[in-house]
Amino acid sequence: MPELPEVETTLRGIEPHIVSKSVSSVIVRQKSLRWPVPVSLIQKKLKNKRIDNIKRRGKYLLLESSKEHLIIHLGMSGSLRISDKEHIKKHDHIDICFNDGTILRYCDPRRFGCFLWSDDLDNHFLLKDLGPEPLGNHFNGEYLFKLSKKRKTPIKNFIMNSKIVVGVGNIYASEALYASGIKPSSQAGRVPRNKYEILAHEIVTILKKSIKDGGTTLRDFVSGNNEPGYFKQSLKVYGREGKECYACKTIIKGQRIGQRASAYCPNCQTRF
Ligand SMILES: [Zn+2]
Incomplete structure (x- = not known):
């Protein structure tokens, strides 16, 4: 199961390939993750928009665009990788495609992960009650x-x-x-x-x-x-x-x- 270090490593791995790039399309092949993926909302919010930033909170990855966020959790078996159009495999459920041809591809055989959208991150039900980061200043x-x-x-x-x-x-x-x-x-x-x-x-x-x-x-x-x-x-x-x-x-x-x-x-x- 991906734990905090894997999520942090994922962030560092994908960050240079997606930040400051514009999204051309979002392709969802399977929307039944832990919660149904709000496909049209995510497509509408991201189309022709830039990914301004990527952060981690706990085991959630937060892709910021126009001050709103795509919340991604890898669940039990999820992974993100930078890919090209070819080689789509059985459990590759979601592609975020960028103008320059880069694709951020989400694979999740067990489908316990999540892709949700938030315009108010501080009050999001997944994030609002989280304790401090273990690597932050408030933990000792x-x-x-x-x-x-x-x-x-x-x-x-x-x-x-x-x-x-x-x-x-x-x-x-x-x-x-x-x-x-x-x-x-x-x-x-x-x-x-x-x-x-x-x-x-x-x-x-x-x-x-x-x-x-x-x-x-x-x-x-x-x-x-x-x-x-x-x-x-x-x-x-x-x-x-x-x-x-x-x-x-x-x-x-x-x-x-x-x-x-x-x-x-x-x-x-x-x-x-
Ligand atoms: Zn011992």
């Missing part, structure tokens, strides 16, 4: 600690809640908790302040490292025929249930927390 251990008070929810769910902080998915939550020595099922309200300082630091470090590693796949966004491959992670705990902990050789345990698979080292990660 003190912030997490303050919000955690009296919360009985497992800390893993707490940091994966997009109202608390955006873009910390299952992989990054698991890895950051391992790096911080916190057991994922610990009650958020019982984890001490100094542990939150470490946790916030680890979340930032892991996300930054993944974005940096993702830079090596940037060329995949313009390959035309291939979908951009999401980069391989160097994972220490996620998906390693039953294997030895790299630090202490204890067997990594699996546990379901809030319907999601979790993995942790019973020796390195402490319960609070």
Whole structure:
């Protein structure tokens, strides 16, 4: 599943190919994504208009045109790439075509992604309740600690809640908790302040490292025929249930927390 680093890498990959260019047409071959794509609205808003800017908010990509925005989410399996007219594949649902022949092509086999239009981004239902960006200035251990008070929810769910902080998915939550020595099922309200300082630091470090590693796949966004491959992670705990902990050789345990698979080292990660 595309996580924040993949979305950020996608942004950096497509930005130089679409910003400041004018849209000639929008072709929608399949409009049944997570929500129906408002095809004629998007076509009307973008035709002969320039893409002024592209930003990321959480895992949403925001293409700005005339102060309004196309909101794109990659869902479970979506990807964007720069392409040409040829080589349309089965799950290539949407093309944004530019005057100079560039095509921004959206592929999404499982169709959980979204393409929506907003003339009032701050009040959009997908964005208005989002917490701070983990790589922004408002995210730190003190912030997490303050919000955690009296919360009985497992800390893993707490940091994966997009109202608390955006873009910390299952992989990054698991890895950051391992790096911080916190057991994922610990009650958020019982984890001490100094542990939150470490946790916030680890979340930032892991996300930054993944974005940096993702830079090596940037060329995949313009390959035309291939979908951009999401980069391989160097994972220490996620998906390693039953294997030895790299630090202490204890067997990594699996546990379901809030319907999601979790993995942790019973020796390195402490319960609070
Ligand atoms: Zn261990």
